[in-house]
Amino acid sequence: MLGGRRRTPRWTWLLALALAAPVAWAEGSAIDAAKRAMEEGQSLYAEKKYAEAAAAFARAYSLSPYAAFLFNEGVSHERLGDFEHAVATFQRYLSADPTAPDAESVRARIRKLEAAIAAKKEQREPPPPPPAAKEDDMRALVLVESDPAGAPTEVWERVDPGAAAFRAELDNAGWRKVMTGATPLAATLQPGKYHVVIDKWRTYNRSESDVEVAAGRVHQFKANLSQGKFMAFLRVTSSVKGAQIYLDDRDEEPWGTAPRGELVKPGEHKVRVEAPGYDPFEESFTIEAGQRREIDATLERVSYGYLLLDGNAPRFEVLVDGRPVGVFEGQKALRIKEKAGRHRVVARADGKKVFEDEIEVPLGQSREVHVVFVNKYGRGAAWTAAVGSVAFLGAGYYLGQKSNKIYDDMKADRAAGRLTGDDARAGKGRAYALGADGAFALGGVLAVLATWEFLRDPLPPSGAQVDEPRDFGDKRRKAERTRPSVAFAPLVLDGQRGLAIGGMF
Amino acid sequence: MRRLAWLGLCAVTASCSWSRYDALTKDPPVVLLERPASVGARFGAALGAGDGVVIAGGQPAQAGMALFVAGDPPAATPVTSTCTDLSRCRSTATPTHVPSPQGRSGCFVAGIGRGEATLDDTAGLVGTCVDGGAFKLPVPDSFRARVIEPGLMPFSIVGFDGVVALASAGNRLGAGSPETHEAWLYAPDLASFSVVPRPAYAVKSYGMAVAVVDGPTPTFAVAAPAGGLVVLHDPVSGAARGCIRRAAPWGVVMQGFTDAGKSWLAVSDAAGRVDLVDLAALALDPASCVEPGVAARALSCAATEDLAGCDGAAFGFALAHGDLDGDGDQELLVGAPGANVREVPNGGAVFVFDLEGGDGPRETLFLSDAQAEDQLGSAITAARVGGHDVAVAGVPGTRKALAVFLCGMSPGARCK
Incomplete structure (x- = not known):
């Protein structure tokens, strides 16, 4: 269970395999520095910059005293023609790893180099020079670790390219045991195909894995003894820091937040990366034991x-x-x-x-x-003014009509010749007219006031x-x-x- | 802008110009002549006109008479007054114009009593002229003995229009008295008179109203309203040519005149019934009273927009005639002082009937000031102003004035 691994107890044992690529968990360590130096030396060696390559390997050895670095340094000196340094370095190699699988061939190489050195000193015909070092002469460093340490370990080399796959219960013809030891184990190996076996030990299961060893590389193995199998390494990064990462099952708890790197089971996986406000990122992939995979999830904002x-x-x-x-x-x-x-x-x-x-x-x-x-x-004042305006206008209209009626009557009377100068209706008509005008004036004023009150709004x-x-x-x-x-x-x-x-x- | 807004408001009802009433009442068609101090109560209850002079008096007691010069406008103050001792001017009869007595003009005859404490010889039928002159008319002895001489209360025996009736036409003046049941006609010089013989069937209230009619059928009509009778006398011989009758009290008011070559007699009961009688068309029986039949046409008081109804209007309370429209023909004026005009109680009105046309009298003008309790039309007459007659109506009620309807029936500046 991935979740279980996140809460790894102390009795859970892991074994990790690191290929040539940098390993996340070891960044900054001496081994990492040695790896980088190893890779640098290998690169310089490939570019035929043998002096620089020798210096790089020497620096790698100073960081991590693995014999493979000395062998490679010696090869670099040899290619440079500095046989004395080559001999000295090969001798240090043998001293550092007396049980090296190629100890005999290294000794023979030393002898040839020494002969060449002697001939050069005597100014005589030098013996045939040692075979020119080749790129694949570089040795690889294979580190096998386990937790706990001390697990019995064997390293088998496939000497016959046609040999069948290594199976512990068979004779394994075409395979040669090149190293036996206990973890942590550092082996200096020639390039080739190997099989690493950690036998059943104490209560831990057997673990094994095929390893393709490349020249001038550092191979690091770590075994999960409890599970009894080798793991792969997955690292997930995202454009959104802190994005939730789900592995294989969306419904489970998040595997972690980006960026995150951790061992995973080999096989098919699906990574889903989610962040609020972003469209989720999904990718399915297959990873093999010991393989490292980098997934960079670029999240896009949702629409x-x-x-x-x-x-x-x-x-x-x-x-x-x-x-x-x-x-x-x-x-x-x-x-x-x-x-x-x-x-x-x-x-x-x-x-x-x-x-x-x-x-x-x-x-x-x-x-x-x-x-x-x-x-x-509030429009209360406006409505009050409006009602008052309507009332006054209505009153004005009514009074005006009354005045008009009187006026019309009097006018008709005048036309009929029966209007007197002191007709009492005239006074009443004047009063109505004045009342109408007053009411109209008041109504008009109130109408303006009401309109103003309806329109104005002092509040924001x-x-x-x-x-x-x-x-x-x-x-x-x-x-x-x-x-x-x-x-x-x-x-x-x-x-x-x-x-x-x-x-x- | 403000002015425009103001005008806009005014335009809604066109009522802003209260001053328009000033224009309306300036030079009004009706001029009121206020009661002079020399005239007592109910000024305007008695009216007469002639020779461009209007005479008006009160009724029934302590009412003097004032003479005004008719004109446009009429003089607001009287030229002269008569019977200024108001105590003598009780119950004056309708002052009646008499033409050119003793070479004078503007003379009117009225009954004048004595002072309460004075037994002088001025009581009787007295003529008053606009020039201030006065003259006394002879009266029958019976009348003198019954009405003038007996005591301190002359001319106050009956309630309506006194104890003497006067009427004139042309140069003839007639008089009657219900107190003595007699009627008499004066000679043109007013120096003598002759009493017309009273028919036997006409006793009660005979002489309450008289009318002198010129024209082709000259007549001296004497009414006995208590019997609804009007006795028609020959003005020359004095003999009764016959009698016409309606339901009593027909004959309270009478007016004779000539129009369109006919002699007309308007008879009223002063309570809504007014008949216009074509005297020539009557089929009279010298020995009895007959219905006027087709010779009489009733003048109706019809409800109009101004007049809700005629009940209590006292249609026919006063009668007069004149050429109001200046067409040379006469119009009959009928007073209705009790008319409720435009819902104003007892405002009173004057109906003007045109007598032309074959359909009979037709109301052509309705005169009223529509003022409460004015009782306009209690007395009416027509005075000559300019080229035509104008109606003059007494307003003895609230205002106690004369209403001179200057507009008449000819539209003029006052009628616009």
Whole structure:
């Protein structure tokens, strides 16, 4: 179980195999430095920069005193024609690893070099020079480790290229045991195919693995003795730091957060990397025992974002681009998922001015919007003036009609020749006319006043505090908002004005 | 801008110009002549006109008479007054114009009593002229003995229009008295008179109203309203040519005149019934009273927009005639002082009937000031102003004035 491995107990044993590539867990260690030096030397050697290669191998040995470095240094000196240093280095090699599988061939090589040196000193015909060193003459360093250490270990070399695959229970013709020891074991090997076997030991299972040894490389093995098999190494990185990594099973707990590297079982796997606000990344792959795989998950933002609306009204309705999208009920912020981009947001609350504004929905992020509603300006005075205006205008119309009727009657009487100069109706008609004009004047003034009262609005419009976008699930902003604070604001309620004080704790 | 807005408001009802009433009441078609101090209560209850002079008095007691010069506008103050001792001017009869007595003009005859404490010889039928002159008419002895001489309460025996009735036409003046049940006609010089013989069937209230009619059928009509009778006398011989009758009290008010070559007698009961009688068309029986039949045409008081109804209007309370429209023909004026005009109680009105046309009298003008309790039309007459007659109506009620309807029936500046 991967999860189990994340909670590795002390009695769980691991064995890891590292190929030529750098190994994550060993970065910065002496072995890593030696590996790099080994690789550097190998590279220089391939470029026929033998002096530099010899220096690199020497530096590698100084970092990690593995005999393979000495052998390679010796080969470099030999290629450089510095036989004396070559002999000395080969001798140090034999001293450092007396049981080296190629000890005899190294001694023979020393002898040939010494002969060449002697002939050179005597100024006589030198003996035939030793065979020119080749690139594949480089030795590889194979490190076999286990936890706990001390496990019996054998290293078999396939000497017959046609030999069948190594099987412990068979004779394994074509295979030659080149090393026996206990972990940790460092073997200096020629390039070729080998089979490493850690026998059943104490309560631990047997572990084994084929190894293709390359010249001038450092091979590092680590055995999981409890499981009895070799593991692969997986490293997952992501463009989003902290992205959740799921391995094989989405429903399980995350394997970890990016970046993460860990041993995994060989075989087929599927990695899924998720981060809030990003489209998930998935990749399926097959990894073999001892193999290292790097997966770099580049996550793309999702095409949508969220608006989180709350406000100072206990309840309000929200529309986005004219569509009703929900109602804020005064508790939890209204969460609105919208395609990223600018949207027209409208919030309506009873007794409050409508809030309306263009708000940018962030790409793959959330944006908190705190609507600050302002009370609607009271229209009581306007309605009172309007009703009064209508009443006065009506009265003016009525009185005017009365006056007109009297005037028409009197005019008709005059035309009929029966109007007296002191007709009492004239006084009444004048009074009605004056009353009508007065009523019209008052009605007009009140109408203007009512219109003004209907139009004017001394209160500011409803607004909103629009926060900066933040990633999904980021609580930072909310924490900031809960800092204690005190605020003052003008307050208009039912025509009464005052100052409101509010606090947040 | 403000002015435009103001005008806009005004245009809604066009009522902003209260001053338009000033223009409306300037030079009104009706001029009111206020009661002069020399005239007592109910000024305008008695009216007469002639020679461009209007005489008006009160009724029934302590009412003097004032003479105004008719004109446009009429003089607001009287030229002269008569019977200024108001206690003598009780129950004056309708002052009646008499033409050129003793070479004078603008003279009117009225019944004038004595002062309460004075037994002088000025009581009787007295003529008053606009020039201030006065003259006394002879009266029958019976009348003198019964009405003038007996005591301190002359001319106050009956309630309506006194104890003497006067009427004139042309150069003839007739008089009657229900107190003595007699009627008499004066000679043109007013120096003598002759009592017409009273038929036996006409006793009660005979002489309450008289009318003198010129024209082709000259007649001296004497009414006995208690019997609904009107006795038609020959003005020359005085003999009764016959009698016409309606239901009593027909004959309370009478007016005779000539129009379109016919002699007409308008008879009213002062309570809604007014008949216009073509005297020539009557089939009379010298020995009895007959219905006027087709010779009489009733003048109706019809409800109009101004007049809700005629009940209590006292249609026919006063009668007069004149050429209001200046066409040379006469119009009959009928007073209805109890008319409720435009829902104003007892405002009173004057109906003007044109007598032309074959369909009979036709109401052509309705005159009223529609002022409460004015009782306009309690007395009416027609005064010559300019080229035509104008109606003059007494307003003895609230305002106690004369309403001179200067507009008449000819539209002029006052009628616009």
